[in-house]
Amino acid sequence: MNLSAYETFVSMDWGYNAFGCALWWVCLPDGHYHIAREYKFKGQTAAVVGDAIKTITRELRVKRLRYVVADPAMWGHTGAGKGESIAETLSRQPVGLPMKKGDNTRQTGWQRLHELFQAAPDGKPWLTIDTGCTYLRRTIPAAVSDKSNPDDVDTTGDDHGLDALRYGAMSRPAPTRLASTTGTVPAQSAGALFAQAKADAERAMYAA
Numbered sequence: 001m002n003l004s005a006y007e008t009f010v011s012m013d014w015g016y017n018a019f020g021c022a023l024w025w026v027c028l029p030d031g032h033y034h035i036a037r038e039y040k041f042k043g044q045t046a047a048v049v050g051d052a053i054k055t056i057t058r059e060l061r062v063k064r065l066r067y068v069v070a071d072p073a074m075w076g077h078t079g080a081g082k083g084e085s086i087a088e089t090l091s092r093q094p095v096g097l098p099m100k101k102g103d104n105t106r107q108t109g110w111q112r113l114h115e116l117f118q119a120a121p122d123g124k125p126w127l128t129i130d131t132g133c134t135y136l137r138r139t140i141p142a143a144v145s146d147k148s149n150p151d152d153v154d155t156t157g158d159d160h161g162l163d164a165l166r167y168g169a170m171s172r173p174a175p176t177r178l179a180s181t182t183g184t185v186p187a188q189s190a191g192a193l194f195a196q197a198k199a200d201a202e203r204a205m206y207a208a
Contacts, residue, residue: 002061004061008024008026008027008065009024009025009065009066009069010025010065010067010069011068011069011070012068012167013070013160013163013167014070016043017043020042021041021135021164022041022068023039023161023165024060024062025168031120032120032125032127033116033127034129035127035136036060036130037060038133046095053068066098067098067100068098069168070101070167074090075088087101102167102171109166109167112166112174113165116169116175127169136165139159139162140161
């Protein structure tokens, strides 16, 4: 896959004992977004993950990553606060990724994804997911609502791909079409949101 002509960025949710996930977003000329690749990892150091992100980026022939938007917890320090945070390790050389702290406003993030999975004026969803992103495509419909807060996702499930997707969505403007309408996105539970998202995403996929 050659993405050299497109603006591309990565969104990431960190994991070490649990799974982490990185997603490559392609910004298409017509205002749509496409998830071109995913990288699922576990039990790997920040330097190893950073090298893998750089390798995949080269494979996709991306000239320059616009940024890597990530879990804001990656900027935190443990213990006495000494040493590098995960984000600092990823941003400094020799890794040198352009790290950007993600917006972790959860309910707003799920609604933003709801907007992106809706159909644009051309009939295709604003956001589509490549068929090769099997982890993300599996975890989207498996998401269920939190019992105490139906507008949020149950975090006891495998939500790492969803969180990575949410950080990416919150780093971009809402679809232009929605800004020109007077209506609002109807309130839906997180589980219903992702069930509909799966159906919309499978209805119209961009060729890899």
